[in-house]
Amino acid sequence: MTVEAKYLSRDAFAERIAKFPAVILPLGATEQHGYHLPLGVDIILAEALATRIAEATGATVMPAMPFGYSWVWRDAPGSVTVEARTLEDVICQTAESLARHGVRHVFLVNGHEANSATMKYAARRLWDHPDIKVWRLFYPNLTAVMAEHCESPNWHGIVHACEFETSLMLAVAPNLVDMEKAVREYPDRDRGYFQGGRPMGELSRSGVFGDATLATAAKGEAMLEIFTQSMADAVREVCAGK
Template identity: 90%
Template sequence: MTVEAKNLSRDAFAARIAQCPAVILPLGATEQHGYHLPLGVDIILAEALAVRVAEATGATVMPAMPYGYSWVWRDAPGSVTVESRTLEDVIVQIAESLARHGVRHVFLINGHEANGATMKYASRRLWDHAGVKVWRLFYPDLGSVMAEHCESPTWHGIVHACEFETSLMLAVAPHLVDMDKAVREYPDRDRGYFQGGRPMGELSESGVFGDATLATAEKGEAMLSIFVDSMARAVREICAEA
C-alpha cells in the first residue's frame, strides 16, 4: 500500500492515521544546483527520505513543500524564494489542519539547509498545542557520515551541489544527473557572505560548492541508509513517548 497521502482516499488516509497518528512533511526548495543537477534536488531528496522512513515506521507522507528560502540564488534561472515567515505560517497551518483529523505528530524531513530556522520557529509555535507537535529532521550526524563516505571536503561546512548531494541524487534519481557537467569548485572565502548579506550566487561560477566529480551512487545509497535508520528510530521513539 502506498504511504503517500496524495495517492490515498479520505478513508484510506483516516485508516492509516488511526494506526499511526504521524505524518511526514518533506521540505524542499526550488533552486539552482549547478549545471549537472535539476532545480528540484532538495525536494527529490526530502521526498525519497520521507517515503523510506514512512515505510519503516507506518507514518504517512504528505505532499512536499516545493519552495523554501532561496534568496541567495534569486538571480539564477528557475530559482524561487519565499520568505521564511511565510513558510513558517504554512507549516503551522498544515499541522493545525491535520490535528483535526487525528494527527498527533508532524515530522519535517528537510532537504534544504536554509529551512532550518523556519522549522525551529514553527515547532516552537506549536509546542504548547494540545493536539499536535512538530518535529525537525535533517541529515542526522551529517558531518560524521560525510567524513566516512565522502572523499572531498565541504566548502566551509556548507553542502550544495557537491559530492554529497550529487551522490544522493545518483542513488535516488540517476536519470536526472548529468555527470558530464559535474565540476569541482571551491570559491574563495568571502567576508561579505559570512559576515554580511552577500548572496552565494555572486561567489560561484558553476553553482557548485565542493567537488561533484567524485560522486557515486554507491556513496549516496550508503549515506541514505544511515539517515533513514536514524530518522526512523527518532519517529518510533517520539511516537512511543506520546
C-alpha cells in the same frame, strides 16, 4: 498500500492515521544546483527520505513543500524564494489542519539547509499546542557521515551541489544527473557572505560548492541508509511517547 497521502482516499488516510497518528512533511526548495543537477534536488531528496522513513515506521507522507528560502539564488534561472515567515506559517497551518483529523506528530524531513531555522521556529510556535507537535529532521550526524563516505571536504560547513548531494541524487534519481557537467569549485571565503548579506550566487561560477566529480551512487545509497535508520528511530521514539 501507498504511504503517500496524495494517492489516498479520505477513508484510507483516516485508517492509516488511526493506526499511526504521524505524518511526514518533506520540505524542499526550487533552486539552482549547478549545471549537472535539476532545480528540484532538495524536493527529490526530501521525498525519497520521507518515503523510506514512512515505509519503515507506518507514518504517512504528505505532499512536499516545493519552495523554501532561496534568496541566495534569486538571480539564477528557475530559482524561487519565499520568505522564511511564509514557510513557517505554512508549516504551522498544515499541522493545525492535520490535528483536526487525529494527527499527533508532524515530522519535517528537510532537504534544504536554509529551511532549518524556519523549522525550529515553527516547532516552537506549536510546542504548547494541546493536540499536535512538530519535529525537525535534517541529515542526522551529517559531519560524521560525510567524513566516512565522502572523499572531498565541504565548503566551510555548507553542502550544495557537491559530492554529497550529487551522490544522493545518483542513488535516488540517476536519470536526472549529468555527470559530464559535474565540476569541482571551492569559491574563496567571502566576508560579505559570512558576515554580511551577499548572496551565494555572486561567489560561484558553476553553482557548485565542493567537488561533484567524486560523487557515486554507492556513496549516496550508503548515506541514505544511515539517515533513514536514524530518522526512523526518531519517529518511533517520539510516537512511542505519544
